[in-house]
Amino acid sequence: KAGVTQTPRYLIKTRGQQVTLSCSPISGHRSVSWYQQTPGQGLQFLFEYFSETQRNKGNFPGRFSGRQFSNSRSEMNVSTLELGDSALYLCASSFSYNEQFFGPGTRLTVL
Amino acid sequence: AQSVSQHNHHVILSEAASLELGCNYSYGGTVNLFWYVQYPGQHLQLLLKYFSGDPLVKGIKGFEAEFIKSKFSFNLRKPSVQWSDTAEYFCAVLTGANNLFFGTGTRLTVIP
16 A cells, blocks of 8 residues: 655745645555654644544644545645744644544745 | 653663663643654654553553552663663653653663
């Protein structure tokens, strides 16, 4: 089975812009979770989607949003980018809560 | 608020030394516990997990972890580390509300 894929792998944006990141889960996995990884903060949970519905949400501002399509692919959008949004954004898919499979991440740099 | 604490931010060991990485969590209900590892340039991958039963769980590559409920801890151990164990290790807790909380990670450097 192909693993979780994320596009793009690297992205450079400027403050105020918006960005959309994409995640394709492992075939058959209906749950997709998003995390922000920064040095010193570890992985912070953004949100989780299951069957096109947001099932869980972390403590991030409304500038961070997401959606899931009928084929389980998911997108994450960040509007009005701030310097502090620079991070590695990880997507993970799972069939159940037993284990999450992570993608390689999208490295976002905000200048 | 629920949290996961990994007190060791960076651990440096020589090959063959024993390893113990601490993980404590604050959540009073039933939890499922995980250790994930991120090797340089690679994806996060599951090392081991605890759901129920024997509190001493064994994972891949000789790692094990012990769940001590009274101490809210799930420490990771390996009797003899290798250079290839150099990586970042993350403890994670899945609460009854199906929220997965990660610790800030511990970077392990093994010197040959």
